[in-house]
Amino acid sequence: MNLNSSIKLSAGHLVDLRLDLAIAIAIMEAEPIRVDQNAIVLGISTDTRTLETGDLFFALAGESFDGHKFVAKAISSGAVAAVVNETWFNNSSNNENAQGTFLVVKDVLNAYQNLATWWRSQCKLPVIAITGSAGKTTTKEIISQLLSFYGRVHKSAANHNNDIGVAQTLLRIDPQHHDFVVVEMGMRGKGEIARLSQVAAPDVAVITNIGTAHIGRLGSQQAIAEAKCELLAYLPTSSVAVLNGEDQLLLKTATQVWQGKAITYGLNGGDVKGNLTTDATIQVEGRSWKLPLSGRHNAMNFLAGLGVIKSLGLDWQKISTNIGNLDLPAGRAKIYSLQDHVTILDETYNCSPEAAIAALHLLAQIPTQGRRWAVLGTMKELGAMSASLHAQVGQTAKDLKIDCLLVLSDGESDEILTGVGKDFKYVGKCGDRSELVKILLNQVQTGDSILFKASNSVGMNVVVQEFQAAWENPSH
Template structure:
């Protein structure tokens, strides 16, 4: 249990305001005054659009026993140079009290899905703590670690990054025993400059792995080469075509057969089968067998915009992938659409972000992938014309570009009919989900 004295020792900061409280227990560390419970320590984090210091009076009035702040305040408080660093220091110290396996997952695509599948798989063997929602950054990983309790037997953490050094800092805080890297793609390539730089940033996880085990996608040559240059410890690779652990995927039965054992894949599509192989490899690396995975997993309901499959009245099906998009994820989604039985397959796509000078080449790659799949229609919400390289590859029998979301919605309302299968996918900032919502409202009356 944390006490205010423990916090003072970790932060090397005296409790100001009322030092007689040092013996009090700390019920929790809270960064959101709206959710604060009495007995908590409130951490006044600062962000681009908020400053937790503005909510210190509210936190104290709701029963906070102390505050961690960057300036003197009324009431019991620890003053520190940086509240985020202080928060992470406490999270690391809390994590170090537990000797359970901690699996950290990163990669350009598939992190969240793999995290959910691995957490569901490990729940067959014991109690699991997992990252919730998108708690995969410097604040979210700390929040997750601080939820560790004695009953947990495994922890599964998702780690994201937008630049060099971020994964390393997260790993230094979380001290993982196992690292799972799903894929090196082109997400954030406009920010980092090259796939090689992305690979180096993701593989920072391995540099903080100590005596742990690396679980790597054996179908990703750049990942393997980068990992080999940084890591010489225990490694297990996986894949459908290559890897130490190799599975035979049956898309019709939605299974993989590995070492003679046939196991259900929780989600359709080759990309999900590959991620499932990563889960199986992680389970193996933990010294567990797969016997308990022969029954389908109980995954949480898909988050809006992620792997969501909607079946509408009138025999219309929709793949909702509006949460985000990288070139590799968009191509994988197009393959999933092509494998979906129906009369006409429509891809409704929007721009991707942070591609930088690589954008024309990457849009062209998506266009070529679509063309090879012989889709019936590709419709684009593309106000600025940045997706023209995709159009130039003639990605479908019919291609249409819309500058306004309202025109796209109207077109869908007029032309979608029974038997159609639709995919919606774009970068989060495009807000393609608004088009989907308006279409659903019209279709469902």
């Protein structure tokens, strides 16, 4: 097999390669229909908008899309073949109308993942996988930044942490341009991490923590711990686990499924132990680093990164004292300085109780000339524990002496206001994002700092955008 070293960065077209179609057929256990098995696959595509001649097209399907609708276009655009589900192909109307070459499989996603696993094995690069209830994306970015001091890093894009995204990340590996691969793994239910671990076969597995995200689906923190530790249960025996040494539930559950090498980290102990000297400076084994993000939770994420470096046998001395800025997506630890010395802490990308509490601690720590505002919304998928967990977030805001509390109300989030008493200088709620913006424009004063935090589906990012635009406009 001859590899072409160039990378196509468009959304659907993955790493360029030269792969005998017969090999792809064998890997995916596909039934070839009108296929020249001597043909060469030049690339992998999941999107006809970026498909190029010689690509192998996968008709992937999800909750809101079905690639089978674009099979005819893929064939007419020059795909060497289309990988389709047998149920679709066996439908007479589809079969009679479709022209071209097909690889018929029981499940297109499974075939896609099998090809990704094979490609990952061919590339022979260290693969680091990260999961956890909170901090996955930030930890992924910190690990990637640290590894960049040792070589070229390929990482999951944005939130590509599901069945399709993990496989796509692996299929984008270019062994001539990458030295390390960092993969984020998300989870909404039991069995998902197990599949992803089998697909990626990571050399290093990082679990950041066990929290309450998706507890409405899984029922208990113990069930969440077991689901997260599926990553360890399916690790190759030569792999290393990097675990939060302060999370006792994680450590206990991990020992039930993993007896291989493990490295723990923490501020209170562990194989990699740090000392947070200021909110953004940490000391570890005689070295000091300026952290790219403030807060105890981000210090823990950094220690996870050092645990990965240690697991790979790399020398910490190569890591610069200032590791640089992280490439975080919008709504992740973004700080905006507005006119009149107003500061926005944008944490709107998503939210769990643990993430909300960590963000409130960060708000309490950051220097401010005025008042501290917590603008909060619903945390989704908490099930029967929703009321108590929302109330816990409100209690944390009270205990930290946050000055002002404003809630985007939808029933569940109202529990944040339970028992607030007279401890806040301003307390309010509203059921409309526009109303929320108006309240902030009327109540925020010079020097105030504002945290925005809620689950992504709440749309709190819109509030941030509209408030920022209106505040910066003198006519507000």
